[in-house]
Amino acid sequence: MATAIYVPRINNNDDEVKVLAFDVAIGSKVENGQIVGQVETDKAVLDVTAAAAGFVLGFVANPDEVVKVGSVMLWLGENVDEAIPEPQETSLLRSTAKNSEITAKARLLLAQNGLQAELVTPIDGRITVEAVERYLAAQGGAKAEATKATESRATDVLPDVAGNQVSLSREEKGMAATVTWHRDFAVAGYIEIEYELGTWVEYAKQFQDKNGLLMPPLLPLMAWRLIQIAQEKTHLNATIVGNKRYEYSPVNLGFTIQAGEALYLAVVRNAQAQDELGFVNALGDVLRRAAGHNLKESEASGATIGFSSMERWKVTRHIPILSPHTSLMIAHAAGQGGKGVLGASYDHRVLNGGQVVAMLKKLAVPNKN
Amino acid sequence: MSLNKEAIEAAIKARIVEIAAETGDDASELGVDEIIPATGLIDSTGLLELIAWYEKTYQIPLAQEEINIDNLGTLARMAEFVLRKKGLI
Numbered sequence: 001m002a003t004a005i006y007v008p009r010i011n012n013n014d015d016e017v018k019v020l021a022f023d024v025a026i027g028s029k030v031e032n033g034q035i036v037g038q039v040e041t042d043k044a045v046l047d048v049t050a051a052a053a054g055f056v057l058g059f060v061a062n063p064d065e066v067v068k069v070g071s072v073m074l075w076l077g078e079n080v081d082e083a084i085p086e087p088q089e090t091s092l093l094r095s096t097a098k099n100s101e102i103t104a105k106a107r108l109l110l111a112q113n114g115l116q117a118e119l120v121t122p123i124d125g126r127i128t129v130e131a132v133e134r135y136l137a138a139q140g141g142a143k144a145e146a147t148k149a150t151e152s153r154a155t156d157v158l159p160d161v162a163g164n165q166v167s168l169s170r171e172e173k174g175m176a177a178t179v180t181w182h183r184d185f186a187v188a189g190y191i192e193i194e195y196e197l198g199t200w201v202e203y204a205k206q207f208q209d210k211n212g213l214l215m216p217p218l219l220p221l222m223a224w225r226l227i228q229i230a231q232e233k234t235h236l237n238a239t240i241v242g243n244k245r246y247e248y249s250p251v252n253l254g255f256t257i258q259a260g261e262a263l264y265l266a267v268v269r270n271a272q273a274q275d276e277l278g279f280v281n282a283l284g285d286v287l288r289r290a291a292g293h294n295l296k297e298s299e300a301s302g303a304t305i306g307f308s309s310m311e312r313w314k315v316t317r318h319i320p321i322l323s324p325h326t327s328l329m330i331a332h333a334a335g336q337g338g339k340g341v342l343g344a345s346y347d348h349r350v351l352n353g354g355q356v357v358a359m360l361k362k363l364a365v366p367n368k369n
Numbered sequence: 370m371s372l373n374k375e376a377i378e379a380a381i382k383a384r385i386v387e388i389a390a391e392t393g394d395d396a397s398e399l400g401v402d403e404i405i406p407a408t409g410l411i412d413s414t415g416l417l418e419l420i421a422w423y424e425k426t427y428q429i430p431l432a433q434e435e436i437n438i439d440n441l442g443t444l445a446r447m448a449e450f451v452l453r454k455k456g457l458i
Binding site: 208212213214215216217218219257258259281282284285287288289290291292312313 | 392406412413414415416417418420421422424425431433434436437438439440441442
């Protein structure tokens with residue numbers, strides 16, 4: 001069966017690249033990993049390598065031609081006489097009923113990484129960029145940058161002590177992917193301040209009584225305050241991709257919850273679109289589903305900012321790991337003498353200490369307007 | 370599973386005692402008419418655990434607006450709410 005070699009992405013901002021040259025000829029034999037050509041943008045040149053061994057059947061692109069990232073560059077076959085498939089039947093960019101559930105950006109990302117869509121677990125029935133990135137992260141690296149980062153790591157080996165290898169649960173794999181992203185990308189810092197607990201407790205009590213809520217709403221209300229602040233200060237709801245800051249449009253609030261042995265980051269998407277009570281109820285909904293291990297995929301992914309508390313265990317300090325593609329995770333903890341503790345893990349590539357302290361001081365006081 | 374008020378109250382109380390024990394609290398003296406959140410025996414995470422267990426055990430999916438003090442604030446109210454949802458009272 002013929003194998004396509006796709007036009008790779010050089011950087012996140014260029015959806016088209018120029019084919020510079022091919023290093024192979026039609027009919028020549030190619031080894032897996034062999035350089036077959038080069039593409040360029042005005043910023044860089046990149047070697048294109050074969051993802052499989054085979055014989056060159058033909059070129060779809062031509063030298064000096066500007067082509068779309070993710071389109072087919074050339075075809076390899078198991079033998080020299082194999083026919084080149086019709087483009088509409090084989091291209092990852094094709095439009096068929098089967099892959100109409102794949103977003104355009106996800107298709108490009110699949111092509112860029114030489115992946116088949118079948119490998120990726122959809123999120124709520126759709127293969128999105130997020131779903132592809134999650135697959136890549138689970139494989140130990142994502143995108144070209146991540147691959148480079150992980151390649152430099154030593155390969156782990158089994159300890160020389162008797163034991164059993166146990167497969168990770170979905171939640172454990174998610175945790176491993178989060179920690180790997182934090183290790184490979186974020187430049188994490190941590191800052192904390194004390195705050196007057198009484199002011200927030202009083203505000204939450206009044207809110208609870210006014211709305212007849214069963215659940216004490218202190219932490220949801222603090223999370224809501226964070227969302228308000230993040231709308232004012234867009235750096236807080238952002239990440240770094242390449243050499244640019246990527247400021248998210250929605251505020252997707254991730255809130256950690258321990259449910260039995262599993263730790264979830266339950267996500268309220270488009271949280272900024274809710275009013276205060278609406279958000280408290282929406283967060284209550286997803287947290288309740290997390291407690292029952294019934295989160296939907298979209299409720300367990302896509303956080304753009306995070307909130308975590310270990311106050312229930314009377315922990316006075318904890319330094320959370322940043323969720324992938326976020327720059328801020330609040331660390332709420334127990335204080336002493338009428339004080340509470342508000343900390344923040346942050347990605348120093350996106351935020352500096354002054355910005356984080358200013359945010360924490362705002363978060364320390366309810367917005368009563 | 371017995372679906373009479375006292376049995377439901379006892380089952381819920383047993384679960385609350387378990388949840389409270391996770392954070393080192395003893396809920397064994399909890400009365401049927403005490404407002405559960407006001408006792409401080411279980412926190413908001415514990416309440417979430419309790420409600421998730423309650424929905425699953427009694428097979429009564431809850432809408433967010435049903436999760437309030439009037440319906441679920443005490444052991445007695447939680448038991449009555451199960452019976453009401455099941456059409457038994």
